[in-house]
Amino acid sequence: MFLRLAEQHRQYVQDLVMNLQALATVLERRGYPASCYTCGGQMSSASFMVSLGNNHLIRFLVSDYGITWTEMRDDRELMKLEGAEAISQLQELANLVKNFVPPSESPTLVSKNV
DSSP: OHHHHHHHHHHHHHHHHHHHHHHHHHHHHTTOOEEEEESTTTTOOEEEEEEEETTEEEEEEEETTEEEEEEEETTEEEEEEEHHHHHHHHHHHHHHHHHTOOGGGOOOOOOTTO
């Protein structure tokens, strides 16, 4: 059972890394400075970053050790989330892309209850 769960987790991380790469490409095409770096060919980890303008930066890290979303403005950390909450914020970013908000008009993604 544990070997099966480990393999499912590896596949999940790989899928997430592929989606981050695609999101970075789409964001770049839409005018947002974005990047997604992976280590090695196994796609077992990635560092995704995007600038939403006005010194507003999103960093999303994924690896076998965990998933982290960090949102910063003016070099100050506004929010740091892990796991499912981090992925939910990533979905909010993807929704921004779907609705194409120009970089100069993008709102903050910080939750109201932070």
